[in-house]
Amino acid sequence: MTDDDPEDAALRALVEPRRRAILRLVAHDELSAGEIASTFDVTRPAISQHLTVLKDAGLLVERREGTRRLYRARSEGLDGLRAFLEDLWASSLDTARRLVEADRGRRDDDEHHAAG
The missing domain is CATH 1.10.10.10 (Winged helix-like DNA-binding domain superfamily/Winged helix DNA-binding domain)
Incomplete structure (x- = not known):
């Protein structure tokens, strides 16, 4: 920018x-x-x-x-700012989703090893 x-x-x-x-x-x-x-x-x-x-x-x-x-x-003067914040929000949500999925995957692996 x-x-x-x-x-x-x-x-x-x-x-x-x-x-x-x-x-x-x-x-x-x-x-x-x-x-x-x-x-x-x-x-x-x-x-x-x-x-x-x-x-x-x-x-x-x-x-x-x-x-x-x-x-x-x-x-309309807020459109660019709105788009910027929406992109930022979407990126944050995507990061949170990936962290949860990675954590869920580790827990599933830990459970599999404990049961095995």
């Missing part, structure tokens, strides 16, 4: 708890920057910076309506 990978950008953006909270807020509703900022105890410029990071990571869509900027989550 390089620094330009969408998964890396998504992970870096999601490290900050407020950004995750922002994504939860706009997961099902389109909200203005002011509405988003009003739910946090930080300055509007700080929220604006968080929104920029999320947009740059492809996790938010911004729409202008007059002078307002409206934001909503962009679920």
Whole structure:
């Protein structure tokens, strides 16, 4: 992976708890920057910076309506990260399966030798 990978950008953006909270807020509703900022105890410029990071990571869509900027989550922005985690999970499950099967094989051999 390089620094330009969408998964890396998504992970870096999601490290900050407020950004995750922002994504939860706009997961099902389109909200203005002011509405988003009003739910946090930080300055509007700080929220604006968080929104920029999320947009740059492809996790938010911004729409202008007059002078307002409206934001909503962009679920497709998580596709690369989702695929990465699914691959990681599948690999872990496969490793666990092989370990269990190897252990089962050793126990079967031990039982065969004990009975013999």
